[in-house]
Amino acid sequence: MKIKYIYRALLSLVVVMVVSANRVQAQDPHFSQYFTSPMTINPSLIGKDVEDWRLTSTLRRQWWGGTVAPYNTYTASIEKRIAMNSTGDNQLGIGLMAFSDESNNGLLKDTYLSLGAAYNMTLDGAGRHHLGAGLTASYAGRLVDPSKFEFQSQFGSMGFQRSVPSNDPVTIQSNHYLEVNAGLNYNYSDTKWGFNLGAAVFHASKPRDGVYLNSTYTIDARYSVQGGMYFNLANHNQLMLSEISEMQGQNSIHSIGAVYKISVKDKNLRSFNVGLWERFGDAIYPYIGLESERWIAGLTYDVVTSGVKTASNSVQSMELSFAWQFFSAKHLPKPIKRIIQY
Template identity: 25%
Template sequence: MNTVLLKRAICFLIFLLSCQELFAQDPQFTQYYAAPLYLNPAFAGTTGQHRASVNYRNHWSSLPQAFVTYAFAYDYNLPASNSNIGVIVSTDRAGSANLSSTNIGAIYSYTIPLNNKLRAMPAFQVGYSSQSMDFSKLVFGDQLAFGNADAPTTDPDARNLDNNNHFDFASGLIIYSSKFWAGFALHHINQPNQSALDGESKLPMRATLHGGMKIPLKLGPMKSGIESSINPSFNYRKQGRFDQLDLGFNYYYRMLMLGLWYKGIPLQKDMPRTINHDALAVSVGLSMNNLNFGYSYDMTVSKLGPASSGGSHEISLIMELQLSKRPGKVSRKDKYNPCPAFMPRYLWKP
């Protein structure tokens, strides 16, 4: 048998035997405030008239064939009604066989004024997902036995492998004012079967609970001082037996943003004698006119460690357009944008 193939087979068997259970979960963004439709479909329409966002994440960048995730979203609030629409496309890729998952979703949300300062927005998302991999890069048992990974396989599982496509549904609700926001979302409500074989492997429902607030600051004299703010927020998510809490804050000063975040649940043990610490994250951002740019880095603090994982890099880009009839004026609806806006238009004047 080929020595390289033999080593790979032995390592793979050791890995399988050393794992009693294997878990997986949806990709997540550290800058969840910069991926609002991915976080909760109810955020569709919570900005000026138009918003487009692009997000990129390279998870554990130093590992071979690391997890890479992309997301694009667009949303629009209909000026003549309380309705809002949006669309989101996300894809992630991992592994030497390029295991990929692409999701496309259409969103509708409705704005319910609770009083002059408080609003509620329920939403529903209809999506379609496609999973695929490069089956030619898989190595089966009979190929290892002959010591030739290029030889055709007769393994029956190889004939049963197929790309997987399914519908996927999500819903959410947010309640917000210009000072705070809170919401929850449910993704994969129908728990679709994602097995590439004839068996069943249901995708667990993902539940998230999130909220935050804006604390305005004034630097300098009362009337002529520079406006800034601190925006603390949290995002708790649970999917199957996996759960995690993101907790931190962003500090806004004119066109700059700085953030510090903790990811994990410090009082919970995810394995025997192991506290659930995942990462510490720092973020920076810049706002120029209608364009917002953000970068964040996750430093792994779990047993994997930053030296072996390389940490995680994330980039976000958001463009907002307010096509009002009176340039320079903020509409009444836009005045009550919720806090998670990356750089709220009412926060400072260029």
Template identity: 20%
Template sequence: MHKSRIIISCCIVLLLNIKVVAQDAHFSQFYSAPTFLSPSLAGSTGGTRFVANYRNQWPGISKAFQTFAVSADFYLSEYRSGFGALLVTDKAGSANLNTTYLGLQYSFRVPIGDDWQFVPGLQFTFGQKSLDRSKLLFPDEVVTGSPSSGQVYLTNTKAQYLDLATSVFFYSPKFWIGAVADHMLRPNYSFMGDKSILPLKFVNFGGMNLWRANVSRIEEPRFASLSYRFEYQNGFKQLDIGGYIYGQVLDFGVWYRGLPIFKNENIQNHLIDNDALVLTLGVSTGPFRIAYSYDLQLSSLSTYGAGAHEISIIWEIDELFECVDCFSRRNTLQFHKNRPRNMKVN
């Protein structure tokens, strides 16, 4: 029985290691974590916004992955500039492997004609990875039952680093597309005195508005959109594609995550190429929106992982300017605060 538990534990560790090697933390509700998605979206509501996100991945596995994020951003129309701050904590495994970072963001809007805007962005990051050495279990401890000598190789239990991300974003009343390059400084986060370089991450996202109801300017909008997000990091590829239907109070979203026709270099037997179906329900009242989503796993991990739960809370205030986030439910992409949507920001 004891050996069986050890084997099961080792399998879980291997599964967790797949995720650590393959990708950074992520949110299924990526448009509900806008500045986490791209620094170019800092200040994208034209006012001030506060966001909180929580993700519990694989709750069926004890102490698997939990991710927390809080952010604040605002826009200064006088300078055509958005500013943001993003704090993220990702916890993984029984050894409390924590990744925490603070990102300071800047974006600048450049009008292109009457309809399009170009928004480059930057994020400067200070991060730290840490673990609890006392909770690590080494192979010789399992075999001999005595304390391991392996801990001597862990010269540190904390690794601090600086990093940089750059982004671009184009949008119009109908379409939007963006790209992000993260870990530009290739920081070293090794606990053992050698090199463990954080691999570059590239993200491409975009979408279009499919339909909008004919409502008066004082009513909340009703519309539908289709969008995608593609990520590449260290051989790992991930695609999310789906859409939302927005009502006056409720919004619904369905997303598919996976790339079953492509091979992921870091994933044995294509474990997560056909990953999950994500179902989202949001409720909006005034400047607040609360959304819940569940990742219904389609891969072989579904029996053990039990999917993922995610909650997001958004508070938007001072929406005084003409350019509004493409992904805000109050963006009709035609009118905002009784003003034509194609008006430029001064």
């Protein structure tokens, strides 16, 4: 397979995804540190850059400290890499992820349990070009708590009184559905530099959701396009550039940033990572991380630039992430090139 056909295939997929985006009833949660949650941005990244096992977790608390109730989002996943040839260049990755999103002080809770697999194969004898494809199946659940609703009819001289009937009963307090997600990625790596491109689609099976029997709706597909580059510099330092665009219905999110990995000559620590991202029209957020041979921990703080932040509503967002690679008894530990792919 020639490399130029790979580029054409990826470009075609990206164009189809962008053109196909249409009306949205709701928007999926997103992470600032999307690179530590590969199953939420591209199923083909399952097991990518994993030596044996990898455990990742992300906690996001969004818009706390303001007049609105904060959003809390959690995810945890575990991935296993299985070598499919003697050199280990062809890999099968399997992964399991739990995802929870709670909004409006628990009024709405969404949970997902996803199981997926990805196959990444080398395209040349030197092992520099790789192509991967992946699928995930998710069991999703949505729970609405009507006791936390506030309607105009409940407002009185003492403020909102939830004991007063709202006359607007929710007929579907919980809903469950199955969905399918798919993705592709291409990766080039050399001793001095490399890059990656990827595209994925979520909610491809078009599940239905809603809180009223007469007003259910189809969840719009979410399209994710990612790209990144890295450069190996002097003194074992490394510069990484990263971009992600996500489109769902009429909404879109575009983020771009960079991480500079400062090599640390310590047996317990490999690098100190500093970075900066901009999520256009929403926030600018700095990133700091600590990385060893086996784990990486990161912290971001969103400096909100959108209209959500006002003089009377000083909202804040913070995110913590952790990724850890470990080995089973059958595998001998060895140096890990990269724990995650920015």
